[in-house]
Amino acid sequence: MIGLKFVKIFLVILFVSTSLMADDLEKAKAIYDKALSEVDKKNYDEAINLFDKALKISPDNLSLLYEKGFAYYLKRDFKTAIVIFKDLLIKNIQEPNCYILLGNSLDYEDHLDSARIVYNLGISKFPSNGALYYQLGNSYVGRGPMADASAQWELGVQNDPGYPNNYFQLAKYYSKIADKLWSVIYGELFLNISDNAERSKEMSNLLYNTYKEALFYKKDTTVSVKFTNINIVYNKDSVKRDLPFAVNYQNTMVTAFEESKISDIDQYSIESLTEIRKEFIDTWFLNKLDKKFTNILFDKHKKMIEDSVFLAYNYWLFREANPDEFKKWISKKENIIAFKKFNNWFVDNPENMSMGHFFTRFMYDYMINNLEFKNK
Numbered sequence: 165m166i167g168l169k170f171v172k173i174f175l176v177i178l179f180v181s182t183s184l185m186a187d188d189l190e191k192a193k194a195i196y197d198k199a200l201s202e203v204d205k206k207n208y209d210e211a212i213n214l215f216d217k218a219l220k221i222s223p224d225n226l227s228l229l230y231e232k233g234f235a236y237y238l239k240r241d242f243k244t245a246i247v248i249f250k251d252l253l254i255k256n257i258q259e260p261n262c263y264i265l266l267g268n269s270l271d272y273e274d275h276l277d278s279a280r281i282v283y284n285l286g287i288s289k290f291p292s293n294g295a296l297y298y299q300l301g302n303s304y305v306g307r308g309p310m311a312d313a314s315a316q317w318e319l320g321v322q323n324d325p326g327y328p329n330n331y332f333q334l335a336k337y338y339s340k341i342a343d344k345l346w347s348v349i350y351g352e353l354f355l356n357i358s359d360n361a362e363r364s365k366e367m368s369n370l371l372y373n374t375y376k377e378a379l380f381y382k383k384d385t386t387v388s389v390k391f392t393n394i395n396i397v398y399n400k401d402s403v404k405r406d407l408p409f410a411v412n413y414q415n416t417m418v419t420a421f422e423e424s425k426i427s428d429i430d431q432y433s434i435e436s437l438t439e440i441r442k443e444f445i446d447t448w449f450l451n452k453l454d455k456k457f458t459n460i461l462f463d464k465h466k467k468m469i470e471d472s473v474f475l476a477y478n479y480w481l482f483r484e485a486n487p488d489e490f491k492k493w494i495s496k497k498e499n500i501i502a503f504k505k506f507n508n509w510f511v512d513n514p515e516n517m518s519m520g521h522f523f524t525r526f527m528y529d530y531m532i533n534n535l536e537f538k539n540k
Contacts, residue, residue: 314334368485
């Protein structure tokens with residue numbers, strides 16, 4: 165199971181009780197603050213003792229109980245954490261992370277079915293919380309059909325587009341199967357919205373190497389572009405404009421690759437990949453494929469090309485995958501200026517994912533007359 169990197173949200177404690185004097189409220193709050201400090205220091209036993217002291221003063225405070233349960237979770241005493249988080253749900257705490265932590269604790273204790281029930285209960289109460297879909301998807305990794313895992317991550321993207329970890333998992337998943345185009349799209353979107361340095365480094369490498377593998381796909385003794393395994397069987401009435409997104413992407417990438425004149429894998433670099441990606445966007449929009457297939461990432465690429473920041477953006481995107489090339493590029497004065505211009509542009513044009521502005525591969529699912537699709 166992938167461990168939860170829990171971004172702690174400070175739960176506002178309402179020390180409101182007619183039975184407590186002001187001095188008691190102040191004392192409980194001071195104990196609570198000290199307990200949080202001990203959690204930050206990983207002194208979990210001391211923190212738990214302090215939470216217990218505060219609970220004696222304010223026994224009905226669910227936030228205190230939640231933090232105590234979280235301390236047990238961090239201590240990896242999952243049995244005790246389960247008892248506390250179950251109690252919190254019975255008391256109807258309105259906190260999605262409680263479902264996540266209870267589900268994770270159950271999973272760690274090998275109660276997988278119960279964990280999935282809890283995640284689903286959380287989703288039913290908080291359908292716009294991407295972390296719940298992320299954890300439910302993770303519960304299938306290595307222990308169930310990966311299609312079930314990816315389905316949950318896709319739902320997470322659709323229902324909470326601004327939550328980055330579902331993009332991360334989808335990019336990794338699709339990089340291992342034939343349809344690598346979804347990997348490079350989800351992976352790049354992740355890098356545009358995530359502030360997780362460790363995962364961003366991993367994704368930069370994955371994205372760079374997935375492009376390399378798909379662009380230099382080896383078949384027998386030849387090399388060909390391979391971003392999808394979809395093959396089309398035409399009947400006599402078929403027309404090219406009816407091709408699905410994946411095939412149009414593949415064909416456009418073939419054109420871009422051929423136009424780049426890159427014939428050898430030794431020529432692969434950030435610079436050459438940028439050239440291919442730019443040619444792809446130019447061809448995509450020239451053929452008016454943007455009119456049929458809305459894609460926020462391609463629109464962003466076009467704007468960056470128009471604003472002369474696309475090259476610097478690509479060096480930023482792939483800098484972790486090819487640090488030597490990035491260092492050599494950024495060492496030149498004109499490139500320092502270009503990179504600063506890109507940084508300013510990036511700040512002024514954030515990727516604000518929302519229900520009205522997002523990407524999912526399923527936005528392209530539809531029936532096309534006169535075509536038969538085959539995956540091989």
